[in-house]
Amino acid sequence: MTLNEVTISRAILEEQHQTFLDYLEMDVAVVGGGPSGLACATLLAEKGIKCALIEKKLSIGGGMWGGGMMFPRIVVQEEARRLLDRFGITYREFEPGYYVTKSVETVAKLTAAACDAGVEFFNLITVEDVMIHGDGRVGGLVINWTPVDISGLHVDPLTVACTCTVDATGHDAMVARMIERKGGSLQVKGESFMWAERAESQILNHTREVFPGLFVTGMAANAVAGECRMGPIFGGMLLSGERAAELVAERLGR
Numbered sequence: 001m002t003l004n005e006v007t008i009s010r011a012i013l014e015e016q017h018q019t020f021l022d023y024l025e026m027d028v029a030v031v032g033g034g035p036s037g038l039a040c041a042t043l044l045a046e047k048g049i050k051c052a053l054i055e056k057k058l059s060i061g062g063g064m065w066g067g068g069m070m071f072p073r074i075v076v077q078e079e080a081r082r083l084l085d086r087f088g089i090t091y092r093e094f095e096p097g098y099y100v101t102k103s104v105e106t107v108a109k110l111t112a113a114a115c116d117a118g119v120e121f122f123n124l125i126t127v128e129d130v131m132i133h134g135d136g137r138v139g140g141l142v143i144n145w146t147p148v149d150i151s152g153l154h155v156d157p158l159t160v161a162c163t164c165t166v167d168a169t170g171h172d173a174m175v176a177r178m179i180e181r182k183g184g185s186l187q188v189k190g191e192s193f194m195w196a197e198r199a200e201s202q203i204l205n206h207t208r209e210v211f212p213g214l215f216v217t218g219m220a221a222n223a224v225a226g227e228c229r230m231g232p233i234f235g236g237m238l239l240s241g242e243r244a245a246e247l248v249a250e251r252l253g254r
């Protein structure tokens with residue numbers, strides 16, 4: 001077989017162009033590929049819901065890679081152990097109820113689960129605004145290439161439509177803040193000081209639809225609520241992603 005460079009280029013362009021066209025309209029857009037976004041997107045896609053994960057960085061995984069202070073280990077508590085099992089993530093019990101996992105394996109296995117479930121990934125794309133029409137719902141997202149954003153190039157974005165949006169952008173709660181900034185009836189209080197027990201126990205209460213069509217999960221949920229931070233314990237992130245998927249599926253009648 002003789003390799004043809006143009007065929008390689010055509011394969012990439014045709015394949016991704018077709019995928020992009022297909023996802024101009026979707027059921028759910030999950031913004032942010034950290035643990036909460038990955039868990040949420042996977043569980044939605046497993047229900048047959050058309051779901052894309054939009055991530056501004058090159059890599060998926062959000063704040064998981066670095067573990068705690070660049071020690072690539074993370075801790076998951078008893079309540080979320082069943083999700084480690086569900087995604088095939090190996091762990092060691094450190095003390096009763098504290099399970100240590102390798103952050104790289106955790107990212108890889110969550111990402112693999114998302115791929116297997118049928119989540120479509122759009123990395124290197126930044127969500128820069130939301131689309132809200134007369135019905136007052138978030139009905140779509142305004143997106144652009146991250147390098148355009150970083151370099152400050154004067155390039156107009158494009159738009160995708162989605163029935164529901166999940167803000168899984170972490171500490172910054174970027175999507176919620178866009179709505180707040182433009183005068184929508186949504187306040188982002190910003191996360192509070194470190195208190196792992198409180199933050200992890202409250203995160204499911206904060207995982208909810210905060211604006212018509214917009215759900216928050218993970219650190220974004222705690223940031224909107226003004227809740228505490230919790231450091232490198234990730235059970236709450238996975239459980240919050242699971243809860244967000246349940247709420248979104250319910251909203252979609254699935």
Ligand SMILES: Cc1cc2nc3c(=O)[nH]c(=O)nc-3n(C[C@H](O)[C@H](O)[C@H](O)COP(=O)(O)OP(=O)(O)OC[C@H]3O[C@@H](n4cnc5c(N)ncnc54)[C@H](O)[C@@H]3O)c2cc1C
Pocket residue numbers: 031032033034035036037054055056057060061062063064125126127128168169170171174217218219220229230231232233237
């Ligand atoms: C600097 C730093 C500080 C941390 N501080 C804490 C802490 O205080 N408490 C704590 O519990 N954990 C902290 N962590 C650990 C860890 O980040 C989080 O707990 C966990 O990763 C949060 O998961 P998440 O799913 O909510 O979001 P993240 O893992 O943060 O993932 C969010 C993802 O959204 C993407 N994103 C953001 N904006 C956009 C956009 N506009 N368009 C598209 N994608 C976007 C980001 O690139 C990122 O990949 C910290 C990590 C880092 C790196």
